[in-house]
Amino acid sequence: MSVSAPEVPAKPARGMRIDFKTVGPLLALVLLVLLGISLNENFLSYNNITNVLARSSFIGIIAIGATFVITAGGLDLSVGSMAAVVAGVMIIVMNALIPSMGVSVGVVLIGMLAGLAVGGAAGIGNGLMVTRGRIEAFIVTLGTMGIFRSLVTFLADGGTLSLNFNVADLYRPVYYNGILGVPWPIIVFALVAIGGEIVMRRTAFGRYCAAIGSSEQVSRYSSINVDNVRLITYIVQGILVGVAVLLYVPRLGSASSTTGVLWELEAIAAVIIGGTTLKGGYGRIWGTVVGVIILGLIGNILNLQSFISPYLNGAFQGVIIILAVLLQRGRRAA
Amino acid sequence: MSDPQDSAVRPILAAHRISKSFGEIPVLFSIDFDVRPGEVHAIIGENGAGKSTLIKILSGIEQPTSGTIEYDGQTVTLPPNGQAEAMGIVLIHQELNLAEDLTVADSIFLGRELKRYGFLQSGEMRRRAAEILDTLHVHVDPDARIRSLSIADKQMVEIAKAISRDARVLIMDEPTAVLSVGETQTLFDQIRRLTARGVAVVFISHKLDEIMQLAQRVTVLRDGQLIATVGTEALTPDSIAQMMVGRELSNLYPPKHEPDVDAPVVLSVRHLSAPGVHDISFDLRKGEILGFAGLIGSGRTAIAEAVVGLARRSEGEVELEGKPVNFTRVAQSVDAGIAYMTKDRKGKGLLLNMGLRPNLTLLTLKRHLRMGFLDSASEERALERSVRRFDIRARDASVAVGRLSGGNQQKLMLGKTMESEPDIIIMDEPTRGIDVGTKQQIYHIIAALAAEGKSIILISSELQEVIGLSHRVAVIRTGRLAGVLEGAEIAEEEIMRYAAGIKQGGHNERISA
Amino acid sequence: MKLIKTLLAATVLAGALGGAAIAQDKVTIGVSVPAADHGWTGGVNYFAQQTIDRLSKVYPDATFVFASAADAPKQIADIEDMVSTRNIDALVILPGDPDAMTSAIKQVKDAGKFVTVVDRQLSIDGVEDLYVAGDNPGLGTNTANYFKEAMPDGGNIVVLRGLPIPIDQQRVDAFMAGIEGTNIKVLDDEFANWNRDDGFKVMQDFLTRFPDIKGVWAQDDDTAVGAIEAIKQAGREDEMFIVGGAGMQQMIQRVADGDKLMPVDVSYNPAMISTAIELTTAHAVGGVPVSGRYILESTLITQENASEFLDEESPF
Structure with missing residues (x-):
């Protein structure tokens, strides 16, 4: 039997249409790169590129976690403060182990494990309050943001926690060295990004995140354990904060109450620039990676020129961010 | 093309040779349409026939590609975005356009709030809202939140809103799709009161009997063409259906195969209580279609949700093939072979922003894993299978399912439910808001499933549907089992007697027939 | 742990307050400072508490109310509470954002309290009885003098500024005038916000951009810590020297050790809060007449005098 309608039997279409939603962030990135090249001949130099990517990697790794949280309809404002606490705890743990273990790789490894554990635990805390406690994610993580921030101030005694100089020397290569000239932070960032993309696209968990963010009810009626999936997104976020801090601590070997300030906003901004919807339901990791690099390049370009007054740095940043999102709209309104 | 009643009366709203294309695709071809004061003019046609586009043009939401609109004798260009309301043309959408968290009074005055010195006059608005609701004989508290109202009451609020705007033309897109029989009658009384005051009503419905009952004239559309505009007294439901489909529409319901009285009981529910459900007991046999009839809000959905683990049961037992089960999560019931297909396909059934494939496989995603990763080829095969089996039509598989017609959404949801290969399927309003052609397809699918040995619980507010398909009918009233009918007892009047509480009990011995 | 000390101090304060209600000639002094959001303010908090502990023993008749605020509204609320509920006789305040707080501080003054403002100048003159500050232009001038001496033939330098607030401007203006x-x-020059991470980033990009840098003025020691790591990463530590500011212990140690990269530091001591509290207490308890402006000199710290500035106890 036939239904007379301008619709035809569904043909599974494989080919992806090139549209602005996909190309938008890439376009913004290309424009920024061109701007950078025109401003400074060293922009594309090996050193500059590795510098920008390596220092973007912390936000990048955190933003990949945030992509999952946001795709599943959640939000985590506590990541910046959480990073500071993780850094603080790692430094305290490593300093405390020196008397018994001496300056050894073991100390660094235990410190790293402690960092991952603290991040994971913080994620579990956030996730449980959101899923079991039924409290708005915004409120929960706003609360923990304050808690973590004062916790690090308390741990640092209002000042700065510094890693023992000798351990710092041992740990330092984790930020500054790498394989074949690619620094470790970039390698880890790339691995996390590839892993994230696979999980988002090719696993049931990724699909469930999008489904829950799209409609919690539909997901529940489709036999998805909504609470567990949400909880896992927060735990993943916490652990990735831990991973990011593993790379951050060796850079300066210190943590203070200013560590990680506003990282949460940078991470969320990167996620949204990359095309993930803030209210959930659609997320893409590669977009987030592009978003992070865009944010990193903005800061870099501002430092590489001298005709924009440093007083206007924030304005330039704002314009680029809005532009990047605007490009995704493309000419849809036509 | 005649209206014997009063063809002398000049139409208030008329469309002349209206055509409309979206991009390259024409959807309306040179349509003439008019409605007179005090008249109900129904528009009917299959999904995709162009009904929605026509009323969008009549209310100014879309502009015609060619042709003219005449309002009150003047050729006009209707303003977009619902501003035609100010001129007295009000469209009530199928998905009611109410903000769920506003109060009834706020909703009625939304966009034209009464103000003094820039401040809202809440008291005055409440008073006037109550007045309007009173004239409509609607018993709704002006301070109630829209969220707390039944769908029927929400619709009444929409009508009150229209009246408060002094509507001269009221256009209603399938207002009865989600109403029970009683509620439909209340709505019709309301519409008759409005037409008595000279309001012109344009009315879209899939329900032929309603149109016969309410409308003076009917316009039939098919494939964007005007087939006919005829006075209802010259028509029968059959002749309308024939015009719609363009062919003889026989056998809307497939023949019932005889139920096998010796077939084993696959699902047995005893003394089940849950929120909105009181002491329900029934049996379902292999290969049986058990209808659940009752008024909207009578607790049929609550029973289904308590059985599959979407709601906590407070008391009672459920046995599946003789083994007691207590599902607390949907995943468990799906694994055990019971699937529930929700009536709320937009809110609970489908992810409207996603394509066909992720929707189809969402319930059974675990089956498409290979070494822990999703196997898109396997999903693709499932989609191809379902598209063929359920005749799902879409421009391409990546189109967001929110943009499919209701019928195709319903068929996709059926495909999704059947992906779990259930032995027992609970279908909640499986044909709500879809056209006759697709309804017939779905009826045949349901009958075929039963013939294959699947057991089906069919929850429906369309009595004809329950009667036409079910082997037995359980009538639910206020969360309780009012009675179970079978064989010759399955008739409209008898069901209504139980549903309305006139008749009760009686057949309890047959509950576990 | 300093928190314990704080708690102790608070207990002592509470006890002292109980006594203050009975004896008429006792005085209450409010001390309000910004929260420890970076190393220097951390030092301010430390020295304020240390001074309060010490003075509480010296002057049994004096009671101190101490508060640390994360932002201007909180700090305003703090001093309003001090006036209305603790009935202070004198206020020592280091305003986080002086422009935003001027009128609130004026109200304290109008209520007849003795007001000492520390470090940051209010937007109108004549509000405070006593002004105690570091020498911001002096910091710029001292640094400029060192650059002139270290680079007699001139050369290229880069400047890492602080936050865009008046103090930063005063320092930079004086520095520019000095090297004219x-x-x-x-x-x-770029803002590095007196912060290690930003110091690292800005310095990395300066190193990318300029192949020839002889000197770096980081203005703040936290910024300098980040900048030094960037210079080391680029392997260019032999090409340039860097001058910080404020006198962080870790940096003074480097100076004392004769670090070529960090030959000098310029003091801008958070202990100025101690001076302010001491002067105010002396006035309130003993009636010692103090008023006007006390500008604590900004000193160039070199390898020779570094030992005078080293303090094992200081967290900063």
């Missing part, structure tokens, strides 16, 4: 007429050329 020399061959020292400022290639560019």
Whole structure:
């Protein structure tokens, strides 16, 4: 039997249409790169590129976690403060182990494990309050943001926690060295990004995140354990904060109450620039990676020129961010 | 093309040779349409026939590609975005356009709030809202939140809103799709009161009997063409259906195969209580279609949700093939072979922003894993299978399912439910808001499933549907089992007697027939 | 742990307050400072508490109310509470954002309290009885003098500024005036927000951009810590020297050790809060007449005098 309608039997279409939603962030990135090249001949130099990517990697790794949280309809404002606490705890743990273990790789490894554990635990805390406690994610993580921030101030005694100089020397290569000239932070960032993309696209968990963010009810009626999936997104976020801090601590070997300030906003901004919807339901990791690099390049370009007054740095940043999102709209309104 | 009643009366709203294309695709071809004061003019046609586009043009939401609109004798260009309301043309959408968290009074005055010195006059608005609701004989508290109202009451609020705007033309897109029989009658009384005051009503419905009952004239559309505009007294439901489909529409319901009285009981529910459900007991046999009839809000959905683990049961037992089960999560019931297909396909059934494939496989995603990763080829095969089996039509598989017609959404949801290969399927309003052609397809699918040995619980507010398909009918009233009918007892009047509480009990011995 | 100390101090304060209600000639002094959001303010908090502990023993008749605020509204609320509920006789305040707080501080003054403002100048004159501050222009001038001496033939330098607030402007203006007429050329300046991470990033990009840098003025020691790591990463520590500011212990140690990269530091001591509290207490308890402006000199810390500035106890 036939239904007379301008619709035809569904043909599974494989080919992806090139549209602005996909190309938008890439376009913004290309424009920024061109701007950078025109401003400074060293922009594309090996050193500059590795510098920008390596220092973007912390936000990048955190933003990949945030992509999952946001795709599943959640939000985590506590990541910046959480990073500071993780850094603080790692430094305290490593300093405390020196008397018994001496300056050894073991100390660094235990410190790293402690960092991952603290991040994971913080994620579990956030996730449980959101899923079991039924409290708005915004409120929960706003609360923990304050808690973590004062916790690090308390741990640092209002000042700065510094890693023992000798351990710092041992740990330092984790930020500054790498394989074949690619620094470790970039390698880890790339691995996390590839892993994230696979999980988002090719696993049931990724699909469930999008489904829950799209409609919690539909997901529940489709036999998805909504609470567990949400909880896992927060735990993943916490652990990735831990991973990011593993790379951050060796850079300066210190943590203070200013560590990680506003990282949460940078991470969320990167996620949204990359095309993930803030209210959930659609997320893409590669977009987030592009978003992070865009944010990193903005800061870099501002430092590489001298005709924009440093007083206007924030304005330039704002314009680029809005532009990047605007490009995704493309000419849809036509 | 005649209206014997009063063809002398000049139409208030008329469309002349209206055509409309979206991009390259024409959807309306040179349509003439008019409605007179005090008249109900129904528009009917299959999904995709162009009904929605026509009323969008009549209310100014879309502009015609060619042709003219005449309002009150003047050729006009209707303003977009619902501003035609100010001129007295009000469209009530199928998905009611109410903000769920506003109060009834706020909703009625939304966009034209009464103000003094820039401040809202809440008291005055409440008073006037109550007045309007009173004239409509609607018993709704002006301070109630829209969220707390039944769908029927929400619709009444929409009508009150229209009246408060002094509507001269009221256009209603399938207002009865989600109403029970009683509620439909209340709505019709309301519409008759409005037409008595000279309001012109344009009315879209899939329900032929309603149109016969309410409308003076009917316009039939098919494939964007005007087939006919005829006075209802010259028509029968059959002749309308024939015009719609363009062919003889026989056998809307497939023949019932005889139920096998010796077939084993696959699902047995005893003394089940849950929120909105009181002491329900029934049996379902292999290969049986058990209808659940009752008024909207009578607790049929609550029973289904308590059985599959979407709601906590407070008391009672459920046995599946003789083994007691207590599902607390949907995943468990799906694994055990019971699937529930929700009536709320937009809110609970489908992810409207996603394509066909992720929707189809969402319930059974675990089956498409290979070494822990999703196997898109396997999903693709499932989609191809379902598209063929359920005749799902879409421009391409990546189109967001929110943009499919209701019928195709319903068929996709059926495909999704059947992906779990259930032995027992609970279908909640499986044909709500879809056209006759697709309804017939779905009826045949349901009958075929039963013939294959699947057991089906069919929850429906369309009595004809329950009667036409079910082997037995359980009538639910206020969360309780009012009675179970079978064989010759399955008739409209008898069901209504139980549903309305006139008749009760009686057949309890047959509950576990 | 300092928190314990704080708690102790608070207990002592509470006890002292109980006594204050009975004895008429006792005085209450409010101390309000910004929260420890970076190393220097951390030092302020530390020295304020240390001084309060010490003075509480010296002056049994004096009671101190101490509060640390994360932002201007909180700090305003703190001093309003001090006036209305603790009935202070004198207020020592280091305003986080002086412009935003001027009128609130004026109200304290109008209520007849003795007001001491520390470090940051209010937007109108004549509100405070006593002004105690570091020498911001002096910091810039001292640094400029060192650059002139270290680079007699001139050369290229870069400047890492602080936060865009008046103090930063005063320092930079004085520095620029100081190097005027020399061959020292400022290639560019960017805000690094007195912060290690930003110091690292800005310095990395300066190193990318400018192949020839002889000197770096980081203005703040936290910024300098980040900048040093960037210079080390680029392997260019032999090409340039860096001058910080404020006198962080870790940095003074480097100076004392004769670090080529960090030859000098310039003091801008958070202990100025101690001076302010001491002067105010002396006035309130003993009636010692103090008023006007006390500007604590900004000193160049070199390898020779570094030992005078080292303090094992200081967290800063």
